[in-house]
Amino acid sequence: MTARHLHLNAFLMGVGHHEAAWRHPSTEPARLTDVRHYQELARIAEHGKLDSVFLADGLALTGDVRHNALGGLEPLTLLSALAAVTDHIGLIATVSTTYNEPFHVARKFASLDHISGGRAGWNIVTSAGEAEAHNFGVERPAHADRYARADEFLEVVTALWDSWEDDAVVGDRGRGVYADTGKIHPIEHAGEHFRVHGPLNAARPPQGRPLLVQAGSSEGGKEFAARHAEAVFTAQQTLRDGQEFYADLKGRLARYGRRPDELLVLPGLSPILGSTEGEALRLEKELEELIIPVYGLSQLATMIGIELGEDALDRPLPADLVAETEGAQSRRRLVIDLARRDGLTVRQLIGRLAGGRGHRVVAGTPEQVADQIQEWFHNGAADGFNIMPPLLPGGLADFVAYVVPELRLRGLFRHDYDGRTLRDHYGLERPPSRHAHGRELAEAATS
Incomplete structure (x- = not known):
């Protein structure tokens, strides 16, 4: 039986997750919109063989920009720039289903998957803020309505990704045939929220479908994740809360015909590291005094x-x-x-x-942080972690330099990548096109 290994995602946020990170002398807040800063972070994460990097996003300037370095880059644009300087690490971006259209989102993520050679992931969110609604001239939809729209949104997007079969592109220059149009399908979707004819104007993504990630932990969010998601970013403060969330979410999968290993649970963790516990606590205190x-x-x-x-x-x-x-x-x-x-x-x-906006903050030595990771991993609370360094790039560089080797010593984390795609890293299968089974049946019937 293959040993179970941790999955680690690096959550990249400006110059650090701590709200006072921009005031700390080890950071450079002017780099908030410098693509080279994020390229450096992606290379650090790839050097550590982490599964992926992740960019959050919102559709409003939330928070008080007078007192924090806010206002970053649009994530899909930025991830294309990160794809150009990396070879293996997954690239996950947040895009809302509330204020976008399915065709746009399907095309953009298919493009990122092609550009990166199969490393794209979509963090699916429903926009909950009033400021976001007002930027689109509407009132904030009710919670249930947002998730109803999101369900149909996913239905349309996945149908568009499947609208080209894997072998639709023939590329026969001699016959003058670029694509077999019998293997490119309109989706003819007519639902409550969307009417989309299709097909997508891009070939099927290398991963079949980019990885689907979800971050809501409400009842509606958990049900949505059980039906659609392949990884979940979540926030719990205690081991018991983590275990309860993990068991609850995994227990919902069977009614959608899914196995527990088809959905990875990745709680957020903000590690404040020091060579001694006292050094880590002093850094934590430094940051607290800057709040x-x-x-x-x-x-x-x-x-x-x-x-x-x-x-x-x-x-x-x-x-x-x-x-x-x-x-x-x-x-x-x-x-x-x-x-x-x-x-x-x-x-x-x-x-x-201040350090994690509700995610767990752990201050200590690399060994102490590894102890916390191992405890949750071995006791049914996590399949891995969404790492949220308080300071960037230093916090990520220290995690890769000191915590990752400790996890490897314990047999918990990879020494090298086993494949090239994000699905490879997360141990998830490449989904077949929904048209493949129908074609197999038709071919069997005529043989």
Whole structure:
């Protein structure tokens, strides 16, 4: 039986995930829109043989740009530039189903998959913010409506990727036949949200379909992931919460005819590293002292849906807060639970959230961070991790230089890539075209 190995994704965010990263002397906030910065990060991650890099995205300038380095590059454009300087590492971008059209998204990801030789992945999100809705001149759709649209969106996109069979391109110059048009199919989709004729104006992607990733942890999000996703980025604070989420999500797969190994669960982890535990804790304290409270309050308001003033900093969250909202439901619940479980004041809460926005932050030596990774991996809470360095590029370089070798010593992580595509790295099969089975049946019937 083949040994089970970790999967590691590097989540690239500006000059670091800590909200005060731009103020730390080891970073250069002017590089926020410098493609060479991200190319350097991608090469570092590939040197460590990580599975993939990931770029988040939103469709509004959220957060207080007065107090943080915000406003980055559009991810699909940027990933094409990263594809040009790497050979193996997967390239995952966030694109919303709420304010895009399926044909655009299908074409862009097919293009990235071709450009990269089969390394594209799509992090599928439904846009939850009011500011995003207002940028498109509409009101924010209800939570259930966003996921209903997303389901149909995926149906259309995957049909478009399948609209060219794998061998549709003939390339017979002698006969003057470039493509077998009998193997290129209109999709003729007519649904509640979309009417799309097809076919796509690009050949089938090298991976068949780019990897499908999802990041919502609400009930609607988990059901959507169980039906569609092949990897899930998630946030849990405790091992028990991680185990419960993992078991819940994997347990939903059977009703969609899927196996547990067809979906990878990758919680976020922000490692603050030092050669000693004391050194790591000093770095954590340095970053904490750079936090601007008014910015932390604005971030907290985005997560929990209410605004608190500076007079609330040294008090607990209001007792009457509830987790239900039309916004990002799972993150709101996580933040409220964290504050109440650990008895945190608002000031302490924004300090805890500054490093990972609700994802786990672990400060310690490479061995201590590896211990945490191994514990979750071996105890049914994770198939790997979405690594969120607090400072970039230094935090990623240190993770690759010190934590990855420790994981290899424990037999948990690869020494080299086994294949070229993102699906190869994640151990996932290349899906056949939906037209292939029908063609096989037709050929069998006439033989």
